[in-house]
Amino acid sequence: QSVLTQPPSVSGAPGQRVTISCTGSSSNIGAGYDVHWYQQLPGTAPKLLIYGNSNRPSGVPDRFSGSKSGTSASLAISGLQAEDEADYYCQSYDSSLSVFGTGTKVTVL
Amino acid sequence: EVQLVESGGGLVQPGGSLRLSCAASGFTFSSYSMNWVRQAPGKGLEWVSYISSSSSTIYYADSVKGRFTISRDNAKNSLYLQMNSLRDEDTAVYYCAREDTARDDAFDIWGQGTMVTVSS
Numbered sequence: 001q002s003v004l005t006q007p008p009s010v011s012g013a014p015g016q017r018v019t020i021s022c023t024g025s026s027s028n029i030g031a032g033y034d035v036h037w038y039q040q041l042p043g044t045a046p047k048l049l050i051y052g053n054s055n056r057p058s059g060v061p062d063r064f065s066g067s068k069s070g071t072s073a074s075l076a077i078s079g080l081q082a083e084d085e086a087d088y089y090c091q092s093y094d095s096s097l098s099v100f101g102t103g104t105k106v107t108v109l
Numbered sequence: 110e111v112q113l114v115e116s117g118g119g120l121v122q123p124g125g126s127l128r129l130s131c132a133a134s135g136f137t138f139s140s141y142s143m144n145w146v147r148q149a150p151g152k153g154l155e156w157v158s159y160i161s162s163s164s165s166t167i168y169y170a171d172s173v174k175g176r177f178t179i180s181r182d183n184a185k186n187s188l189y190l191q192m193n194s195l196r197d198e199d200t201a202v203y204y205c206a207r208e209d210t211a212r213d214d215a216f217d218i219w220g221q222g223t224m225v226t227v228s229s
């Protein structure tokens with residue numbers, strides 16, 4: 001059972017903005033550990049989407065943005081596109097051990 | 110091209126053993142910490158184990174501690190996961206992932222995964 005909680009699913013129409021929350025506690029996100037986000041398209045390996053709370057690796061569209069506050073973090077996708085339909089996971093650390101969020105399936109209506 | 114390729118997965122009976130390998134290419138393997146992450150069928154990602162660049166620091170998830178052993182051979186650009194006393198719940202796709210200090214220790218490169226099935 002993960003210590004980082006995400007909503008199981010979110011959905012939106014093309015062009016809309018959706019947000020995914022990642023809720024932790026004082027032993028992980030609240031302790032100051034960075035949060036990273038990954039996108040996993042069906043049948044493929046995860047891909048780094050956001051690192052260090054809000055930074056995008058080269059090649060990731062600026063439609064994706066991340067933020068962190070207190071014991072939570074969020075991933076926002078603006079201008080939702082069909083190819084954004086995937087599973088999204090947050091990742092941080094808890095007592096120096098890596099932990100992943102429960103995962104969120106994004107559906108484009 | 111920066112690449113990680115896992116191998117060694119397969120079908121094994123409960124209580125059995127398996128050794129996974131991860132071959133790295135396109136970057137200086139000895140400069141990076143590495144991780145194993147698994148994903149059970151239809152489930153989310155679960156971090157399994159970490160090894161520092163020099164093998165001086167190793168961590169395990171509680172679910173595999175005492176049963177799995179992570180190791181690396183920098184001369185062969187390879188990462189390993191020795192899995193003993195396997196259980197049904199170890200059935201998963203196993204990914205190796207590079208940890209990048211330049212990206213705040215995010216897992217920036219992932220392999221394609223290798224499937225491990227534990228079943229009688």
